[in-house]
Amino acid sequence: MHLSSRVTAVLSAPPSLPxxxxxxxxxxxxxxxxxxxxxxxxxxxxxxxxxxTAVALPARHFATxxxxxxxxxxxxxxxxxARRSSHYRVAHLLGIDAEGRSRPLHHSYLGxxxxxxxxxxxxxxxxDGDGQHLAEHAAALLAARDRAxxxxxxxxxxxxxxxxxxxxxxxxxLEDCTERLQLVGAASVPGRPAIVPDAGR
Amino acid sequence: xxxxxxxxxxxARRHLAPSASPTAPALLRLxxxxxxxxxxGKRRSLYRGVHRTATxxxxxxxxxxVLKRPLPPRLADALLDASLVTGALFTAGIxxxxxxxxxxxxxxxxxxxxxxxxxVFHHENNLLLHTMVLGAAPAADALSVDALVRDRTLLPRRHxxxxxxxxxxxxxxxxxxxxLAGLAKLTGADGMRWASGxxxxxxxxxxxxxxxxxxxxxxxxxxxxxPHTGLFTVMAVGSLVLELGAPFALVDRRPGRxxxxxxxxxxxxxxxxxxxxxPYNLSGVLYLPLVLMPPPERR
Numbered sequence: 001m002h003l004s005s006r007v008t009a010v011l012s013a014p015p016s017l018p019x020x021x022x023x024x025x026x027x028x029x030x031x032x033x034x035x036x037x038x039x040x041x042x043x044x045x046x047x048x049x050x051x052x053t054a055v056a057l058p059a060r061h062f063a064t065x066x067x068x069x070x071x072x073x074x075x076x077x078x079x080x081x082a083r084r085s086s087h088y089r090v091a092h093l094l095g096i097d098a099e100g101r102s103r104p105l106h107h108s109y110l111g112x113x114x115x116x117x118x119x120x121x122x123x124x125x126x127x128d129g130d131g132q133h134l135a136e137h138a139a140a141l142l143a144a145r146d147r148a149x150x151x152x153x154x155x156x157x158x159x160x161x162x163x164x165x166x167x168x169x170x171x172x173x174l175e176d177c178t179e180r181l182q183l184v185g186a187a188s189v190p191g192r193p194a195i196v197p198d199a200g201r
Numbered sequence: 202x203x204x205x206x207x208x209x210x211x212x213a214r215r216h217l218a219p220s221a222s223p224t225a226p227a228l229l230r231l232x233x234x235x236x237x238x239x240x241x242g243k244r245r246s247l248y249r250g251v252h253r254t255a256t257x258x259x260x261x262x263x264x265x266x267v268l269k270r271p272l273p274p275r276l277a278d279a280l281l282d283a284s285l286v287t288g289a290l291f292t293a294g295i296x297x298x299x300x301x302x303x304x305x306x307x308x309x310x311x312x313x314x315x316x317x318x319x320x321v322f323h324h325e326n327n328l329l330l331h332t333m334v335l336g337a338a339p340a341a342d343a344l345s346v347d348a349l350v351r352d353r354t355l356l357p358r359r360h361x362x363x364x365x366x367x368x369x370x371x372x373x374x375x376x377x378x379x380x381l382a383g384l385a386k387l388t389g390a391d392g393m394r395w396a397s398g399x400x401x402x403x404x405x406x407x408x409x410x411x412x413x414x415x416x417x418x419x420x421x422x423x424x425x426x427x428p429h430t431g432l433f434t435v436m437a438v439g440s441l442v443l444e445l446g447a448p449f450a451l452v453d454r455r456p457g458r459x460x461x462x463x464x465x466x467x468x469x470x471x472x473x474x475x476x477x478x479x480p481y482n483l484s485g486v487l488y489l490p491l492v493l494m495p496p497p498e499r500r
C-alpha cells in the first residue's frame with residue numbers, strides 16, 4: 001500500500017473499532033464538536049466567503065493607474081511585476097581602508113529588520129537629507145561592534161549609486177557596473193587613524 | 202435545468218466539503234501551529250528590534266492602520282509573546298473555541314504591525330490565512346487536549362463535512378494568492394511581455410546586486426545564468442502557468458498535488474537562484490492541506 005493511499009484511508013474512513021454487537025456496529029459516528037445546524041452552515045459559508053473575498057479584493061488595484069499601496073495580509077502581490085530599467089539605484093555604505101580601497105558594508109550598520117526593510121528606510125532617510133547622520137551612526141556602530149572583517153575600515157561613506165544591470169549579469173565587477181556614485185555622507189571610524197586625503201574613490 | 206444545477210451543487214459539495222474524520226484538520230493545526238511557534242520564536246529578537254525602529258519609518262498596514270504612531274516597544278513585545286502563548290495553546294488544542302480565534306487575531310495584529318515598518322513582506326500572508334481558517338474551524342476535535350478531555354481519546358470516532366471543508370478553504374485562499382501574483386505580472390507595466398523573461402532577469406539582477414551592495418553575499422549562480430536569456434523565458438512562462446493555473450488545484454486531489462509539487466519546486470528554485478526565502482512555502486507546510494485533502498465523498 002502506498003503512503004498516499006494510507007493517508008487517504010486514515011483521513012476518509014472513521015477510525016476502525018473492534019468487533020461490536022449488531023446494535024453498536026450500526027451506530028453512526030458523532031459529528032464535529034460544533035453542532036451541524038442550518039445556522040452553522042450559513043455561518044461557515046459566510047465566514048469562508050468573507051475570507052476569500054478579502055483575499056481576492058486587492059485585484060481591484062490591477063485596473064488602476066499608478067502604483068497601489070500594498071497591504072497585509074490581503075495583498076495584490078506586486079513582487080516581480082514592476083518594470084525594471086536597465087539601471088538600478090540604491091543608497092548604501094562603503095567602507096574605506098588605509099590603502100584607499102572601498103567595499104560595501106553590511107546593512108545592519110544602518111538599522112534593524114533585515115536587508116529590504118533597512119534598504120527602504122535608508123532610501124527615505126537619504127532622500128530627506130539624513131546621509132551624513134547615517135554615515136556617522138554607522139561609523140560609531142562599526143567601532144563599537146569591532147567585527148574582525150571590518151577592523152581595517154577607517155572611514156564610512158554613505159553613497160547613492162547607479163549601477164548597470166546587464167554588465168553585472170555578464171560578470172562585470174562592481175567597478176565596471178558603477179555608472180554614478182554620489183557621496184551623501186562620510187565619517188571616520190572613532191578610535192582609528194584618519195584616512196589620508198586623496199585615498200579612496 | 203434545476204436537476205443539472207442540483208447535480209453540480211452535489212458534485213461540488215462532495216468534492217469541496219466531503220464528510221471526513223477530524224484527522225486532517227488536526228494534523229494541519231499541529232503543523233501550522235508548530236510552524237508559527239518556530240517561525241516567531243526564532244525571530245523574536247529581530248521583531249523586538251523592529252519594535253524599536255525610528256518612529257519616522259512607521260508606515261502602518263492592515264489592522265495596524267488604526268495606529269497614528271507606534272506602540273510603546275514593551276507593549277508590542279508583550280503582544281508578540283502573548284501570540285507565542287496562544288500559539289502553544291492552539292497547537293496543543295487547548296480550549297480551541299477560544300484560543301483558535303484569539304490566536305488568529307493576535308497573529309493578524311503582530312504580523313501587520315511587523316510589516317508596518319517600511320516594507321510589506323509576503324511570506325507570512327499564507328501562514329496567517331491558514332491560521333484564520335483553522336482558528337475558526339473545529340480543528341482540535343482530534344490529536345488535542347480538547348479531544349482527550351471530551352472523548353477520552355486522541356482519535357475520536359467523529360465524521361463531518363466540516364473536517365473536509367477545512368482544507369478546501371485553506372487551499373482556496375492559497376490558490377487565490379497565487380492567482381493574484383500571476384495577474385499582477387500580466388497587468389503590470391510589461392503586460393504579456395513579462396513572459397519573455399526580460400523583466401524576471403532584471404529582477405534577479407537587482408536582487409543579487411542589492412545584496413552585494415548591502416553587505417550580503419549574492420549567489421554566484423546568478424552571474425553564471427545571467428547571459429542565458431532563454432533560460433529566463435522558460436522560468437517566466439513556468440511561473441505564469443503555475444500561478445494562473447492555481448485555481449485548478451481545487452478541482453481534484455491530483456491537480457492539487459501536482460500544483461503543490463510545482464509551487465514547492467518553484468520556491469526552492471527561487472531560493473537557490475535568488476536566495477530569496479519564503480520560509481512557509483519552503484517548509485512545505487503551506488502545501489500540506491493539498492496533500493491531506495480527504496477524497497471526494499461517494500454518491
